[in-house]
Amino acid sequence: MADVARLAGVSVSTVSYALSGTRPISLSTRERIEQAMLDLGYTPNAFARGLKSKRSRIIALLFPARAGSLRLNALECIVGASDHAQQRGYHLMLWTGVEAGDDLTQLAGQGLVDGALVMGVRLHDPRIQVLVDAGVPFAMIGHDADPGEIDFTDTDFEQSARLAVGHLVEQGHQRLGFLGDGENPRPEKALRRAASMAGADLVAVDAGASVDAGRGAFTRLLQADPNLTAIIAFNEHAVPGVMRAAGDLGRRIPQDLSIMCIDMPPHVAELTTPPMTTVEPSAAHVGRAAVDMLLRRLNGDTAPPRQLLFGGELNLRGSCAPAPSADDLHHGSTARQRRHQE
Amino acid sequence: MADVARLAGVSVSTVSYALSGTRPISLSTRERIEQAMLDLGYTPNAFARGLKSKRSRIIALLFPARAGSLRLNALECIVGASDHAQQRGYHLMLWTGVEAGDDLTQLAGQGLVDGALVMGVRLHDPRIQVLVDAGVPFAMIGHDADPGEIDFTDTDFEQSARLAVGHLVEQGHQRLGFLGDGENPRPEKALRRAASMAGADLVAVDAGASVDAGRGAFTRLLQADPNLTAIIAFNEHAVPGVMRAAGDLGRRIPQDLSIMCIDMPPHVAELTTPPMTTVEPSAAHVGRAAVDMLLRRLNGDTAPPRQLLFGGELNLRGSCAPAPSADDLHHGSTARQRRHQE
DNA sequence: CTGAAAGCGCTTACAG
DNA sequence: CTGAAAGCGCTTACAG
Numbered sequence: 180m181a182d183v184a185r186l187a188g189v190s191v192s193t194v195s196y197a198l199s200g201t202r203p204i205s206l207s208t209r210e211r212i213e214q215a216m217l218d219l220g221y222t223p224n225a226f227a228r229g230l231k232s233k234r235s236r237i238i239a240l241l242f243p244a245r246a247g248s249l250r251l252n253a254l255e256c257i258v259g260a261s262d263h264a265q266q267r268g269y270h271l272m273l274w275t276g277v278e279a280g281d282d283l284t285q286l287a288g289q290g291l292v293d294g295a296l297v298m299g300v301r302l303h304d305p306r307i308q309v310l311v312d313a314g315v316p317f318a319m320i321g322h323d324a325d326p327g328e329i330d331f332t333d334t335d336f337e338q339s340a341r342l343a344v345g346h347l348v349e350q351g352h353q354r355l356g357f358l359g360d361g362e363n364p365r366p367e368k369a370l371r372r373a374a375s376m377a378g379a380d381l382v383a384v385d386a387g388a389s390v391d392a393g394r395g396a397f398t399r400l401l402q403a404d405p406n407l408t409a410i411i412a413f414n415e416h417a418v419p420g421v422m423r424a425a426g427d428l429g430r431r432i433p434q435d436l437s438i439m440c441i442d443m444p445p446h447v448a449e450l451t452t453p454p455m456t457t458v459e460p461s462a463a464h465v466g467r468a469a470v471d472m473l474l475r476r477l478n479g480d481t482a483p484p485r486q487l488l489f490g491g492e493l494n495l496r497g498s499c500a501p502a503p504s505a506d507d508l509h510h511g512s513t514a515r516q517r518r519h520q521e
Numbered sequence: 522m523a524d525v526a527r528l529a530g531v532s533v534s535t536v537s538y539a540l541s542g543t544r545p546i547s548l549s550t551r552e553r554i555e556q557a558m559l560d561l562g563y564t565p566n567a568f569a570r571g572l573k574s575k576r577s578r579i580i581a582l583l584f585p586a587r588a589g590s591l592r593l594n595a596l597e598c599i600v601g602a603s604d605h606a607q608q609r610g611y612h613l614m615l616w617t618g619v620e621a622g623d624d625l626t627q628l629a630g631q632g633l634v635d636g637a638l639v640m641g642v643r644l645h646d647p648r649i650q651v652l653v654d655a656g657v658p659f660a661m662i663g664h665d666a667d668p669g670e671i672d673f674t675d676t677d678f679e680q681s682a683r684l685a686v687g688h689l690v691e692q693g694h695q696r697l698g699f700l701g702d703g704e705n706p707r708p709e710k711a712l713r714r715a716a717s718m719a720g721a722d723l724v725a726v727d728a729g730a731s732v733d734a735g736r737g738a739f740t741r742l743l744q745a746d747p748n749l750t751a752i753i754a755f756n757e758h759a760v761p762g763v764m765r766a767a768g769d770l771g772r773r774i775p776q777d778l779s780i781m782c783i784d785m786p787p788h789v790a791e792l793t794t795p796p797m798t799t800v801e802p803s804a805a806h807v808g809r810a811a812v813d814m815l816l817r818r819l820n821g822d823t824a825p826p827r828q829l830l831f832g833g834e835l836n837l838r839g840s841c842a843p844a845p846s847a848d849d850l851h852h853g854s855t856a857r858q859r860r861h862q863e
Numbered sequence: 864c865t866g867a868a869a870g871c872g873c874t875t876a877c878a879g
Numbered sequence: 880c881t882g883a884a885a886g887c888g889c890t891t892a893c894a895g
Contacts, residue, residue, distance in 0.1 A: 180888065190866045195890060205864060222630030226577065227888030229568040230871050237614070242600070251789070254596040258584070261617040270633070272579070273613045275603040288564030290872095291612070390791050419791040426794075447593075449732050449761040452768075452794040522872065532882045537874060547880060569872030572887050632888095 186215040239295040252462040259463025279305035287313035335488035340369035351502035356400040358412040361385035366413040386417040393420020409437035433500035453497030528557040594804040601805025621647035629655035677830035682711035693844035698742040700754040703727035708755040735762020751779035775842035795839030
């Protein structure tokens, strides 16, 4: 910057003001400065700027990677958030595997980031308190049990559940199963509510993030209700197990059993046979909205906490069909046996 | 730091040296300083440190997100790199959608990052030259046409191709098809080589990242060789189209047609029916190795450029089977028609 | 409209 | 083994 000032024949402070635009500069001066910056290929030093102004224009993305159980939508959410931040002149810094404890306290204390985005928020998430204590502004993607004072964006599970259940009930399904991931209890709660409002029965089980877990879950679902005709899943890693277990028992999807996923990205939904019907919010949207919330806070917005829920869209693909008729059900086991003997 | 020094009764320089360990400090002094830091909950300011030392301990991850065509393995690679960097005391900063041009030049000039990792490297990637010119140390994940002077890690496509072709030829397949993504030409080249070494025929087509593109690609593959019995794909987004187009023509997978993917993560491979046989390197490994390479350079290593290729593993699932016998082939069309009329 | 100067919180020669 | 001081490259009151 000193070089620029010299070349333009002005003081460094004038260069700085020209750069920030925080005070009027005469046209000719401004032009000389701009020319000098171009000639020298000057870019302001981020550290000097950060040190003095106490603003880094960096935000942290807290991303608890329990390897293996990564939701495939996470990448889209991250990229959405990052693109958006970048457009607004901010950088996104990845903090993976940072849990509450010294790590986070240290990181937050370094003054490196102006704020944080917290992904994968659990119901009782100790990271939240650490951030509050550290005085780091943040917004959550997902939300904890009591988000009271904190901005967040999340999937609107109530709306998603109504969409999912609505579609299935319309198709004549009355006995539904739910497959959760054992971590986020919101989908199940929402589904229970939606089912009871729609007058449908719902049984629910959780499963880990594996094919085998899905197989086991299917068995448990059938034990809970041998006559269920549709399954709603919030556990993309267990779904293949469910589908195969159903196939093994001769239940064809979608003729004998409908299945639908919440929060599975489109290109993944296309991989199953039949392709998976989904209710799915735009993960990129959720990420972008969280960035917006946070930036508003960083710019001094003191409005009460905002909580933005994003509804999903129903994407009909091929894994749901009208419920088998009572007649089908009656003869079901015979038909299934026949198929199995082929 | 001034507070710490006061509380410990020493000078700030002593505190700084105690922190960095770059010169001997008496035990009692060190203890007083450490106690003071604890009492005050002190964490060094990252900007002051960066400004003075010219090292930020931040590395950029250049991640060109052409939305929609994100490889699902990318997330694992990113998380692998980030975890690893974090363990080594570095931060990973996401630069999505940053292409060659002013953006990159600016970012590189800010002095914010000590180095960069470049993902999604194309054969002639203008970002490379920009980084070289800016004097930012970097390593590539993937590599361009002429990586001469630059460190990189990548999938070992030659080895992967040998594995894939080897398995198929062992199973009696002699007429193979390849489905590329139209961006990375290496898989096709490697496959051609592997096929010719194994004495198998290979026809190749490219497709965009969509189901429809996959359908079209299957048609073109059959035009190129109506008798192919196996397909190797490096295009996870088009694979569903291939599978469905095959199904529409009555070709059962794997009995009539084997299919195999390169670079598809395990939990995605489980989603198809039958589950997809893959040849797949550990994306997390590739990411970690790139971090290691870069950090070595940052620490002054001047060894000649290193180029690390990671071989894939063959994961047999269910999408490949022995080639149909000549007899099967002969009666194939009749059999297919029969199935279609059912 | 512009300049001279203090200071952000560290690191690191220089001196003892 | 320890301290006093310069300086990294900016921003921003203060002064004109």
